[in-house]
Amino acid sequence: MTTTNTNAIERYRNNFLKEVEANVEEGHMVKMCMQCGVCAGSCPLGPAWQHSPQKIFMMIRAGKRDEVLGSDSMFMCTSCYNCMVRCPRQLPITHIMHGLANYAHRLGLAPKGQPTREFATLFWNNLAKKGRVNELMLTLQHYFRGGLVSGIREAMAMQSIGLGMFKAKRINPMEIFGGHGVKDLKGFHAIIAKAKEIEDRKKGFTA
Amino acid sequence: MNAPATPVTPKYAAYICSGCGIGDAMKVGQLENIAKKEGKMALVKSHPFLCNAEGVQTIRDDIANEQVTHVCIAACSRRAKTEAFQFDGVALSRANLREGVLWVVAAGKEHDEVRQEMAADYVRMGCAEVKKMKQPAGNAKESSSKRILVVGGGMSGMTAALEIADAGYEAVIVEKTGALGGMAAKLWKRQPFKTPYSAAQEVGAGETAAKVAANPLIKVHLNSTIAETSGAPGRFTIKVAQESGTVTEETVGAIVQATGFTTYDLAKLPELGGGQPNVVDQAGLEALAKQANGGAIKRADGKDVKSVVFVQCAGQRDTTGQHLSYCSGHCCGTSIKQAMYFKDQNPDVDTVVMYQDLRVPGMGEDFYRSAQERGVIFTKGKASKVAGGDSCAVTFKDLILDEENTIAADLVVLATGQVPNAGVDLEAWNPVVTAAEGGDEAAKAQRIVMHDSSVLKLNYRQGPDVPQFKHGFADSHFICFPYETRRTGIYAAGPVRRPMDMLQATDDATGAALKAIQAVENAALGRAAHPRSGDLSFPTARLEGCTQCKRCTVECPFGAIDEDEKRFPVFNEERCRRCGTCMGACPVRVISFENYSVDTVGSQVKAVEVPEEDEEKPRILVLACENDAYPALDMAGMARMNYSAFVRVIPVRCLGSVNTIWITDALNGGYDGVMMMGCKKGDDYQCHFVKGSELAHYRMSKIGDTLKQMGLEPERVVTQEVAITDNARVVKLINDYVAELDKLGPSPMKGFG
Numbered sequence: 001m002t003t004t005n006t007n008a009i010e011r012y013r014n015n016f017l018k019e020v021e022a023n024v025e026e027g028h029m030v031k032m033c034m035q036c037g038v039c040a041g042s043c044p045l046g047p048a049w050q051h052s053p054q055k056i057f058m059m060i061r062a063g064k065r066d067e068v069l070g071s072d073s074m075f076m077c078t079s080c081y082n083c084m085v086r087c088p089r090q091l092p093i094t095h096i097m098h099g100l101a102n103y104a105h106r107l108g109l110a111p112k113g114q115p116t117r118e119f120a121t122l123f124w125n126n127l128a129k130k131g132r133v134n135e136l137m138l139t140l141q142h143y144f145r146g147g148l149v150s151g152i153r154e155a156m157a158m159q160s161i162g163l164g165m166f167k168a169k170r171i172n173p174m175e176i177f178g179g180h181g182v183k184d185l186k187g188f189h190a191i192i193a194k195a196k197e198i199e200d201r202k203k204g205f206t207a
Numbered sequence: 208m209n210a211p212a213t214p215v216t217p218k219y220a221a222y223i224c225s226g227c228g229i230g231d232a233m234k235v236g237q238l239e240n241i242a243k244k245e246g247k248m249a250l251v252k253s254h255p256f257l258c259n260a261e262g263v264q265t266i267r268d269d270i271a272n273e274q275v276t277h278v279c280i281a282a283c284s285r286r287a288k289t290e291a292f293q294f295d296g297v298a299l300s301r302a303n304l305r306e307g308v309l310w311v312v313a314a315g316k317e318h319d320e321v322r323q324e325m326a327a328d329y330v331r332m333g334c335a336e337v338k339k340m341k342q343p344a345g346n347a348k349e350s351s352s353k354r355i356l357v358v359g360g361g362m363s364g365m366t367a368a369l370e371i372a373d374a375g376y377e378a379v380i381v382e383k384t385g386a387l388g389g390m391a392a393k394l395w396k397r398q399p400f401k402t403p404y405s406a407a408q409e410v411g412a413g414e415t416a417a418k419v420a421a422n423p424l425i426k427v428h429l430n431s432t433i434a435e436t437s438g439a440p441g442r443f444t445i446k447v448a449q450e451s452g453t454v455t456e457e458t459v460g461a462i463v464q465a466t467g468f469t470t471y472d473l474a475k476l477p478e479l480g481g482g483q484p485n486v487v488d489q490a491g492l493e494a495l496a497k498q499a500n501g502g503a504i505k506r507a508d509g510k511d512v513k514s515v516v517f518v519q520c521a522g523q524r525d526t527t528g529q530h531l532s533y534c535s536g537h538c539c540g541t542s543i544k545q546a547m548y549f550k551d552q553n554p555d556v557d558t559v560v561m562y563q564d565l566r567v568p569g570m571g572e573d574f575y576r577s578a579q580e581r582g583v584i585f586t587k588g589k590a591s592k593v594a595g596g597d598s599c600a601v602t603f604k605d606l607i608l609d610e611e612n613t614i615a616a617d618l619v620v621l622a623t624g625q626v627p628n629a630g631v632d633l634e635a636w637n638p639v640v641t642a643a644e645g646g647d648e649a650a651k652a653q654r655i656v657m658h659d660s661s662v663l664k665l666n667y668r669q670g671p672d673v674p675q676f677k678h679g680f681a682d683s684h685f686i687c688f689p690y691e692t693r694r695t696g697i698y699a700a701g702p703v704r705r706p707m708d709m710l711q712a713t714d715d716a717t718g719a720a721l722k723a724i725q726a727v728e729n730a731a732l733g734r735a736a737h738p739r740s741g742d743l744s745f746p747t748a749r750l751e752g753c754t755q756c757k758r759c760t761v762e763c764p765f766g767a768i769d770e771d772e773k774r775f776p777v778f779n780e781e782r783c784r785r786c787g788t789c790m791g792a793c794p795v796r797v798i799s800f801e802n803y804s805v806d807t808v809g810s811q812v813k814a815v816e817v818p819e820e821d822e823e824k825p826r827i828l829v830l831a832c833e834n835d836a837y838p839a840l841d842m843a844g845m846a847r848m849n850y851s852a853f854v855r856v857i858p859v860r861c862l863g864s865v866n867t868i869w870i871t872d873a874l875n876g877g878y879d880g881v882m883m884m885g886c887k888k889g890d891d892y893q894c895h896f897v898k899g900s901e902l903a904h905y906r907m908s909k910i911g912d913t914l915k916q917m918g919l920e921p922e923r924v925v926t927q928e929v930a931i932t933d934n935a936r937v938v939k940l941i942n943d944y945v946a947e948l949d950k951l952g953p954s955p956m957k958g959f960g
Contacts, residue, residue: 017584032579034565035587035607058607061584089576 004205005107009065011204016065023203025099026092033057039083039093049073053083053093056100069109074101075116106205118145130181131188136171137179220250220275221334222266224257224282229304232314233326238281241327245814246334250275257282258291270297277340279333281326284841285858298340298802302333303856306844311938312852321824321852328815328855335814341801345743346733346780351441352460353727354379355720358433358662359628361389362709363465363701365415366716367723371463372424374724379457380419380427381447387416387427389467391709395496395548398540400710404573406551407544410709428455436462437666439767439781440696441730460727461696463719464673464681466662467712468625468702471531476522479621480593484508486619488521489541496548503552512617514557515549516601517542518590521621524563531624533678537708538622540571545620546583559584559614561603569710588612593619625706627680629699630662630672637670665694669766673697677890680705682897688737690719693897695736695765695782696726735785738834738895739860744800745780746789752797759789759798764863764898786896787864791903796866805866808857812869815855817877820957825853825879825948829941830865833858834895835931836884842934850938851945854882861885862926863899867910870924874917877957880948883907883926884937893930900928920951 008019020027033054040052051059051073059068074097083093101117104110110117119142126138143158144151155162165171172179182188199205221242225235235253242251250269254262257280269275280292281302292299304326312322353376357368360382368378386392389412396407419425430450437444445457470490473481480486484507487495495504504512519539522530539562546558560583567575579585588603599619605612636657642650658664661671673692676682681692681699690698700719701712726736735742748759755774767782768789776789790798796805808830818824831837837858843850859865862885870881885900887893894900907926914921927940 031582031584032576034575034579035585055607058587058605061586062605062608062612 005109008107008204016063016068017061019065020060020100020103024096024103026095027099029091030057030060030096032089033091034089036088038086038088039091042082042086044080044082045076045078049076053097056097057091066109068100069104069107070111071104072111072114074098074104075110075114077101103203106203128192130179131185132179132181134175134179136173136175139171140176216274217276217338218250218274219246219248219277219279219334219338220252220266220269220273221246221248221279221281221330222257222262223251223253223330224255224262224280224304225253226256226258227283227305227309229282229309229326230255232309232319233304233323237323238326238330241330242279242281242334245331246279247338248279248334258288263291266292266294270294276342277337279330279337281330281333284837284844286838286841296342298337298342300333300337300340302329303841304329306841307856308852310844310847311840311850313849318852324816324824325852325855331814331816332811332855332857335810336807339804339806339810343742343744343801346745348441348731348733351727351731352443352458353377353731354457354459355723355727356381356443356445356457356459356462357465358462359389359465359467359701359703360384360387360416360419360427360429361465361467361701361712362391362412362415363467363712363716364389364463365412365419366713367463367465367700367720368419368425369415369422370717370720371724372422374720376424376724376727378425379445379459380425381431381433381445382427382429383432385430387419387429388412390490392416393490393497394493396544397709398537398544399570399574404570405577407547433662433664435666436663439730439779440726440736441781443696460730461698461723462663463698463700463716463723464663464692464703465700465712465716465719466628466630466703468627468706471522471623471626473621473623475530476621476623478592479518479521479590480595480599480619481621483593483595483599485595485597485599485617486593486621488621488623489538489545492545492548492620496545499552501552504548506618510597510617512549512556514614514616515546515559515618515620516599516614516616517546517558517560517620517622518593518601519560519562519565519622521590521623523622523624531626531678533624533706534566535624535706536566536568536711537706538624539566540568540574540708542620542622543567543571543574543578543583547578547581550578550581550583554582557584557616558582559586559616561586561588561590561601563587563589563606568708586614625702627678627703627706628662629675629679629681629703631657631660631670632679633670633672633674640670663697665766667694667766668760668769669763673699674766684892684897687893687895690715690722691737693765695767695784696723696730698722698726730781733780735783737784739785742785744785744802745783746778746785746787746798746800748776748778748793749797750775752795754795756794758792758794762792762863762898762902763789764896764902784896786861786899787859788861788896788899788902791862791864791866791899791906793866796868803860803864805868808859808866808869809872811857812873812878813876815876815878817957820953823953825945825953826877827851827854827941827945827948828869828873828878828881829854829856829884830859830862830869830881831856831884832862832886832900833860835886835893835933836929836937838931839884839929839933839937843938846934848935848938850941853945854941861894861896861899862903863894863896865903865906867906867913870910871913871917874914874919874923874954875956877954879951879954880923880925880944882941882944883924884929884940885926887928887930918955922947922951923954 037054040054050071077097143154239251242248277298279300283305284303285301308326355371357364357380360380371378391412394410397410399408428447431447434446434448441460443459447455473488542560549556549558587606590603592602594600598615601614639650639653643654665671673681673694681704683704692699698719700715760768767779769777817826888901911921
């Protein structure tokens with residue numbers, strides 16, 4: 001990770017905008033922002049972010065690499081698409097936000113312990129294992145992310161919901177033994193590996 | 208003129224229309240009697256549909272067979288059915304029974320009495336007015352010149368001359384320098400002015416200059432300035448002084464002033480690096496681009512440019528009072544264009560446009576987007592300091608991230624503004640002249656210096672150039688009458704009247720050229736220019752009564768009146784816009800128009816029947832400007848809004864024409880109050896005669912003493928500013944004022960009149 005990061009810094013010198021254009025999904029649209037601030041004003045989570053999309057775009061153009069890639073803002077996006085439908089310059093803001101989050105995550109620069117980032121990682125690892133989400137395991141892993149004591153406390157707090165889901169057959173306790181997967185598990189893993197290889201190649205990550 | 212010669216004995220006729228419901232709501236027979244007995248009309252007729260062919264023919268027949276010379280039509284507003292009620296050679300007054308009575312007085316029997324009284328008064332007023340009117344014959348001139356002078360040979364001037372020539376008129380260009388082209392000739396490329404709006408386009412100044420040179424209708428004086436302008440529209444005499452000293456004379460009918468702008472002095476911006484070798488203004492960058500001739504733009508010292516920062520609003524939109532306070536409009540687009548010079552040649556050059564508010568009028572948004580696509584970086588920030596050296600350091604406040612920052616650049620381009628070349632500021636000129644005439648030697652020397660800096664060198668009483676508005680730009684109303692200056696027959700085009708880019712300047716030149724053509728045609732026919740275009744009346748003065756007080760010569764908003772050696776006013780009819788401001792100013796009331804005078808309005812004021820105090824029917828005189836207030840009142844009628852039936856409205860040409868005698872006459876006659884409605888005055892004026900409303904307000908601010916002498920409260924005279932869209936507001940103003948006067952009680956002057 002660190003080597004990729006160093007490589008990126010070396011390759012683009014100070015030109016963070018070019019780096020974003022090359023490596024971030026829809027990054028080539030960042031330069032088209034006209035700083036009107038409609039996105040910042042439209043975001044329902046606006047006050048909860050470190051930086052609004054408007055500021056993120058300005059920071060990219062100002063070359064503030066560490067601040068942008070270390071910002072929690074992109075992880076706070078709930079994908080409501082309000083900014084995107086309102087943007088007068090038709091920037092795909094939501095997509096750029098996710099692209100930036102992904103890029104920061106892969107470079108290892110994203111904020112540590114950011115809940116959205118952690119849960120997304122958990123979700124992906126869970127899914128990538130068998131091609132299906134093991135909901136029981138995902139829930140348990142999430143509850144116990146902070147250790148045994150807090151995990152039990154959290155699980156106890158949610159027990160009535162859990163029991164309800166169990167009665168309604170929305171959750172299967174047998175999933176604790178590994179759960180079910182897709183039919184062609186080998187094929188599925190090959191697909192994921194190939195996709196990662198392509199993406200790494202495109203974005204300049206060394207495998 | 209084809210108008211029949213005026214018969215020796217005047218014969219007055221009144222026609223009352225009972226159509227549109229007038230006959231149902233009012234007793235027309237009684238109105239006929241009033242016109243006959245009180246109005247002393249020789250012929251009185253009523254008609255159920257006066258504006259139809261048969262009704263109009265009745266009037267025509269009477270004019271032909273009964274030798275009627277003066278016609279009073281009591282029907283709709285004077286603004287309606289103007290084409291039907293147009294009779295050549297006949298004086299015409301209109302009593303407004305429809306918009307002024309029928310539609311504004313509340314319906315219902317209980318209002319019959321006041322409605323009828325209002326209608327009767329308007330008939331009396333119409334009859335009284337027409338008896339004081341003369342039909343203006345006009346003053347056509349055979350020898351009027353239709354050539355047009357264009358001052359300045361830049362893009363605006365050349366365009367104006369070509370447009371004039373294309374319309375078949377002769378143009379004369381006077382250009383100070385040795386070549387046509389002006390500022391445009393110094394540009395490498397121009398902002399896109401035709402599709403596609405994505406890249407800079409060729410300027411074409413050379414081609415335009417060649418077209419001008421080849422046009423047989425255009426005469427060009429290079430290396431020349433104006434030594435003197437005298438005369439009036441249709442008969443201007445211009446002394447053109449060559450650099451060599453020879454003076455030639457040109458006779459022209461109108462003038463287009465396209466003297467453009469000067470760039471703001473860089474030396475006044477030392478904090479932004481003005482004066483440093485690697486800091487240029489936009490004109491300086493154009494020079495570097497011309498030098499590069501399509502290759503890589505290099506600095507003056509020959510070094511390559513790898514990074515360039517464009518600082519917008521340099522010395523503009525300044526709030527400290529040191530620099531230009533306005534936005535010059537073109538500079539954002541110009542910087543975008545110049546950033547593209549670099550990017551198109553070498554995409555690796557870093558170009559940053561540092562703006563506070565990016566303003567790209569017209570199709571500039573496409574151009575802006577195109578620059579972003581090419582990788583020009585736009586940073587919203589305010590530069591505070593440019594430090595020199597081989598690499599400049601621009602310190603700025605980032606307005607998005609809210610922090611101080613610094614960027615390094617090989618070259619810094621400052622977007623400085625446009626300073627108009629409008630000549631002498633008359634506000635500064637007049638005190639100098641007064642001091643010089645008082646014998647002050649320093650003022651005499653200064654007067655010469657100022658006169659030398661004049662562009663037009665008019666020999667007008669009010670000064671040598673067109674009056675300026677704000678920031679030294681020639682006064683012209685930017686929406687309603689953009690090219691009109693306050694000197695009739697002189698039209699401003701391009702950046703001399705407001706900051707603008709080249710496309711706007713060429714549009715402007717076309718507009719001004721057409722206005723100049725109108726002016727020469729109107730002058731030849733003896734007709735007024737905008738806004739009373741076509742008016743044939745003009746002011747005359749009984750000089751034997753004149754006290755040489757100079758109020759008319761000083762206050763005329765258009766500088767139409769000069770003074771002779773004995774300080775008597777000399778009226779220049781072709782320069783006059785017929786607003787009547789001189790008539791309102793005259794303390795001895797010797798100035799009048801044939802169809803508009805102190806008497807035509809004064810007799811209407813006196814014609815109104817003022818009820819006795821115990822009848823509890825107040826009378827309020829409303830003097831309404833015919834340009835905005837009177838239409839607003841008409842529209843209130845069309846919308847069937849009701850206002851008090853106690854008001855009597857008289858339209859005036861401009862509040863500036865209101866003579867205080869009308870007000871004292873009204874108050875002496877027992878009116879309870881006088882309300883004046885004129886246009887908005889001040890910096891964002893809407894007055895069609897620019898200064899009329901302002902002068903009226905000033906005069907009325909002094910009327911308090913007169914009222915005190917009469918033992919009246921100051922509230923009895925009020926002045927209101929209204930716009931043409933204020934139809935609901937005028938109703939409220941009237942009704943509120945009637946209520947206020949009701950509280951004040953009846954005028955103590957009642958019964959003495």
